[in-house]
Amino acid sequence: MTDLDQLRDHLLAAVEASGGLDALDTVRVGALGKQGTITGLLKTLGGMSPEQRLVEGPRIQGLREAVTAAIADKKAALDRADLDARLARETLDMTLPADGVGAGSVHPVSQVMDELAEIFADLGFAVATGPEIEDDWYNFTALNIPETHPARAMHDTFYFPEGEGERKMLLRTHTSPVQIRAMQAAGGNKPIRIIAPGRTYRSDSDATHTPMFHQVEGLVIDKGITLGHLKWTLETFLKAFFERDDIVLRLRPSYFPFTEPSAEVDVGFSLVNGKRVIGGSDGWMEVLGSGMVHRTVIEAGGYDPDEWQGFAFGCGIDRLAMLKYGMDDLRAFFDGDIRWLKHYGFAALDVPTLSGGVGA
Missing domain, CATH: 1.10.287 (Helix Hairpins)
Structure with missing residues (x-):
């Protein structure tokens, strides 16, 4: 070998x-x-x-x-x-309960949107949507805010580059353009009862303002609509949303180009352990704007203002969430901080509901 x-x-x-x-x-x-x-x-x-x-x-x-x-x-x-x-x-006991798995949560804004849809559905309102990129006719002109109107300066608008001969395009500053589109879609001869929730954009950022925020607007168009219908609707909505019967409203004369007369809506609050709690009458807090739809806006939507009348209102969904669930900085809504989301979010299968409906 x-x-x-x-x-x-x-x-x-x-x-x-x-x-x-x-x-x-x-x-x-x-x-x-x-x-x-x-x-x-x-x-x-x-x-x-x-x-x-x-x-x-x-x-x-x-x-x-x-x-x-x-x-x-x-x-x-x-x-x-x-x-x-x-x-x-190694053995595995299949009879033991499974380990908990990470689960997402419902964002407070999504939760409030669901609550709004639920409340207004009980009042006979449909949910309407529209594009977030609008032209200036729908966003301003049709809402009685012509090009020279000083109210345009209030909106801090994000404009897109303008092509020659084209309409100015922008990120909508409110969901009011949906009102015009809903009226046009109805053909000028049908009653309308809608809410329009969605994202809106303005160049502003501080503890109570963000460049992108969420807004809900309501619109009712019919024959014989009065300011009393508006007040009852808002009072019923706020009582259902905050789940309190001691909601007291105060309507203050104000100015919005798309409504006349216009009113800021204040709600009474109580002081509990040094904090403001919606309900009661220790003081007043502004929550939304409202008014009777301006004749010019009704005409822009294709309706005869001598025959049809209506009311509109609008408020920030983020602000409603802050008031109801106790947040103090609007910017935290969009930071994506997992700790904040875990604290203020809602379990997907255990969210609070308002299924009891609104009061008669």
Whole structure:
């Protein structure tokens, strides 16, 4: 038996005798590592004559392949044995309750939107939507805010670059354009009762303002509509939303281009442990704007203002959430802070509902 045959038998026996992956790796390094036995034999080929290399080269290479294959087979066998041992040792009790998994939550804005839709559905209102990218006719002109009107300066509008001969395009500053689109879709001859919730945009940012915020507006168009209908609707809505019967409203004369007369709506609050709580009459807090729809707006929607009348109102959904659920900084609504979301969010299957409906 030659020296190579003896080395082959020795190495294969060492591989077979390896009792674990660490021992097997020691054999691999001793045979095939940089300073290994077989590696050293391969290095001697360079000093041999061509005739010797023809004889010794295939023998040494065959030794290398045999040891490499034996190591791979042994490693696979050790891995299988280790897995079998783990399967025999480890058990899983399928009767135990599952670990809790991370779950998302309903954002306060989404929760309030759902509450608004629920309340106004009880009052016979449908939900209407419209594009967030509007032209200035729907956003301003049709709402009695012509190009030279000073009220345009109140809106801090995000305009898009203007093409020659094209209407000015912008991010809508309120959801009021939906009112015009709803009137046009009705054809000027049907009663309308809608709310229009959605995102709006203005260039403003502080504790109570953000460049993007959420707003809901309401519109009623019918024959014989009066300011009394507006007050009853708002009072009923606020009582249902804040879930209190001691809601007291105060309508203050104000100015909005799209309503005449116009009124700011204040709601009474009580002081509880130094904090303002909606309900009672310790003081007044402004919550929304409202008024009777301006004749010009009714005409822009395709209705005859001598025959049809209506009222409209609008408020910030984010502000309603702050008042009801106790947030004090509007910017936190959009920061994406997981701690804030966990604290103020609602479990998807355990959200508060107003399914009791509104009062008669």
